[in-house]
Each structure stands twice: as C-alpha cells, then as structure tokens.
Amino acid sequence: MPASDDLERLYDAHAPSLYAFALTLTHREADSRDLLQDLYVKLARQPDVLNRVDDERAFLLRWIRNAAVDLFRRRQSREHLGEALAEQIASPFAPAADADDQAFRAALAEALFELPEEQRAIVQLKLWEGMTFDAIAQLLEIPLNTAASRYRYGLDKLRHRLRPLYEELR
C-alpha cells in the first residue's frame, strides 16, 4: 500500500482538483466528499496502482469520473429528476469577496450544471485543469475530435448564457 506519507502527498497534490471535478460532475458536496474518500480508500488498498502511471492527476481524475458515472446510474433508479434539480447546487468555484464576481461565479456554476455531463466534464478538464484535447480524449476514452467538438458546444452554451452578465462586468 502507499505509505502514509505517500497518501498525504497524493492528497495534498491532487485532492483540490479531484474535489472540484467531483463537484462539477455531481454538484453535491456530500457526493463529492464520498467520491474523494472512496478514491483515497481505493488508493490505500491498491498499493501499486500508480507505479506505472505517467500522469497521476489524469489517472485519478478518470477514477473520479467513473465513480461519478456509477453514482448517477445507481441514483437514476431511485430518484426523480425534479428532486435532484430542486436541491441547492454546490459550486465548484471558490467564493469571491466581490459581490459581482460572486454573482458571476454562481451563474457560471448554474450554467455548468445545465450542460450535459460529457460536455461539463470536458469544459472542466480543459478550462480549469488545463489539459490538452489529446489528454482529455485519452482520459475519457473518446476520439480527439469528439472531445474538441464537445468542448466547443459546451463553451458556446456557457457564452450564450453568461454573455449579458460577462459584458456587464467587463
């Protein structure tokens, strides 16, 4: 198993990105915490899993995404969509001191939530993880062109939705 200090290093290095990605996918703090905890438990139980991995961050982001997809599937049979939408959306963005900035971040979180899951994940990985389309395509196991087009569709929707507020704040 990874040594205790190795687990701590993995947490400090990757937990913020993993948590934000989980929040973007689930929009629920409790679910994101569960996904994060399950991931580190899995890491502790599988000692050598990262030995032959080139990009730790990409590998762990894929774990989070797969776990989130499993969570959605399990939940689909139990929950009505209306109940899920009625819940408070947890923002993946840090709170801002400025009220205008905070309003924009809240609107962005809401607009992200309305994107289809596959577009949302790619927008998150491209914009906030700074990953290339090639890396995103490998992580999500989709063709490169698909990754690029989904990003473009997602970004266009965000632009359309947030343009008035964005122009106002510029």
Added chain:
Amino acid sequence: MKPDEFEKALARIPLQAPPPAWRDEILESARNAAIPSRPLRIDASPSLRSLLEAVFRRLATPWTALATVAASAVLLNATAQFIAADGRSTRPTALGADGPSFADIVRNHRSEVLALLNPDESDSETPIPANSPIPQPAGKPRSQVQPAGGRNPEQPIPSNA
C-alpha cells in the same frame, strides 16, 4: 485553437478546495481501510488435518454454537422418548392394546341409538343383534303426508278460466 477573452476569464476563476477538516478524516479512513484482514493461516503443504484445524480454529464460535444446538436437540429427543415410554406403561388409554375393539365400539353406539329411538324397549334386557336394521318410526313416508286443509299435491291445479 487560441482561447478568446471569455475562455481566459473563465479559466482564471479559482476552484473550491475541499474543507481542511476533511484531510485528516479522509486519510484516516483510507489508512484504516488498508489494514489487511487476518489471513486464514494454512500450512504451505496443507494436509487435511491442518486444513480442518485452521477452519475450526478460525470459526470456533459458530462451530461451538452449532454443536450446542445439535446436543440440545438430541437431549430433548431422548427425554421426550423416555417420558412417552414411561407414560404408556402406567396410564390407561381409551384405545390401548387392552381396550375395546372397533367393532365393540360400533355395536355399543348402535345400541345407544336404538335406545334413543325406542325408549320403551330401551329397558328391555333383550340383546340386539349387531347386524339388525335400525327400525324406522311407524307412519306414512313424508312425501305421502297431506297437510291438513291443504291441497293434495297429486291433484291438478284448477284453472281460473
């Protein structure tokens, strides 16, 4: 593909970090989950004896409980058999080996029925043969009895016309 201003503005927004208190909790639960469970210790060259020893030692409590239940069942069964045998020898039974036969019971019942039907003869000491038919009360059959003042059912109904 060069990012435009809008993309750059979005990318500059910082992401939310997990609450600091979670770090120790998550790492603690990960460490606890990683502690391997006690393996089943079996010799490298497992003989049947060492295998059984290992299984019985590892599952000592369930095996003890199972043995206790089995012993209780055997004990209860033996006690019940002993009580039944003891009771049969001392208590008389209505239909025991020395009791009346089934034919005697039927014959007695038959004589009681006859006595009820013919109360005058019930005091007589004349024995009734076992296979004699049960006498019926005297009189006409019910189908031939005409009610008083009533219509004879065998007569045709007079028409009103």
